[in-house]
Amino acid sequence: FFFLMIRRPPRSTQSRSSAASDVYKRQVFTVLETPTMTVVGGGLIILSKFTEERLVKFETALMKVQIALEDYFINLAEIGNEPSVILFDRGVIDPVAYLNQDNWQYILDSQGWNVVNLRDNRYDAVVHLVTAADGAKDFYTTLDHKARHESVEQAVDLDRKTLHAYVGHPHLRVVDNSGPDFNTKLERCYQAVIKHIGLPINKQIYKRFLIDRDFKIPESLKQETVVVEETFLKHEDPNTQHKIRRRGQNNNYNYSQQIR
Numbered sequence: 001f002f003f004l005m006i007r008r009p010p011r012s013t014q015s016r017s018s019a020a021s022d023v024y025k026r027q028v029f030t031v032l033e034t035p036t037m038t039v040v041g042g043g044l045i046i047l048s049k050f051t052e053e054r055l056v057k058f059e060t061a062l063m064k065v066q067i068a069l070e071d072y073f074i075n076l077a078e079i080g081n082e083p084s085v086i087l088f089d090r091g092v093i094d095p096v097a098y099l100n101q102d103n104w105q106y107i108l109d110s111q112g113w114n115v116v117n118l119r120d121n122r123y124d125a126v127v128h129l130v131t132a133a134d135g136a137k138d139f140y141t142t143l144d145h146k147a148r149h150e151s152v153e154q155a156v157d158l159d160r161k162t163l164h165a166y167v168g169h170p171h172l173r174v175v176d177n178s179g180p181d182f183n184t185k186l187e188r189c190y191q192a193v194i195k196h197i198g199l200p201i202n203k204q205i206y207k208r209f210l211i212d213r214d215f216k217i218p219e220s221l222k223q224e225t226v227v228v229e230e231t232f233l234k235h236e237d238p239n240t241q242h243k244i245r246r247r248g249q250n251n252n253y254n255y256s257q258q259i260r
Helices: 033-040 052-080 092-099 100-109 115-119 152-165 182-196
Strands: 002-006 025-029 084-088 125-130 172-175 229-233 242-249 252-259
Touching: 025 033, 025 052, 025 092, 052 084, 052 092, 052 100, 092 152, 115 242, 115 252, 125 182, 172 182
Parallel strands: 002 084, 002 125, 025 084, 125 172
Antiparallel strands: 229 242, 242 252
């Protein structure tokens, strides 16, 4: 099973990603975002009218519902026992974009949560579709989405804050609006999904750069320090590599095993 979070931005005229329709005959589950379900159910929430205490209570409740929905669909996939891909139209830590650091840390501490488990362990990959308000604002609208009411400037700000929340995930892919049309954006999203689950993709070229030790990251860019430790184990086949990988931050880690 693969759990991928397709993080759609504040609303534009964009339709749901084609990645949800067919992933090479695997069973595909799509989990809708909790805020939309809340609004459709009559719970129109204006966060700007909340006190800090009410905002913390609301976001905590929203995260609990999101976790329950995700776990439910994961259980469905396990019961079906078929090759499956689960696409989440939202991530558990999205609320960080609406909270200050103190309130966010309070939620984590009060619930016994940590970012590594919520961000890295829950999702095999994160694909962030940049809002149309950032780079294609002529196509940005909130008219067809009951849960969205942000201006162009607000949409850009929230979109960037949400993206920053996922900086540090080992498989974060950002799909911006630099292509000639929306179909190109959908194709880039689709390719990111099938690449991660190990299916054939169109040839892509990636470049890596060696950065001088004295290089300073601009303050405008979000950065995270992540500890990665790899332990290589002896294998009975000398041509086989066997390793255990530990990755995390703030004394919270996830572990993976690789044999190749």
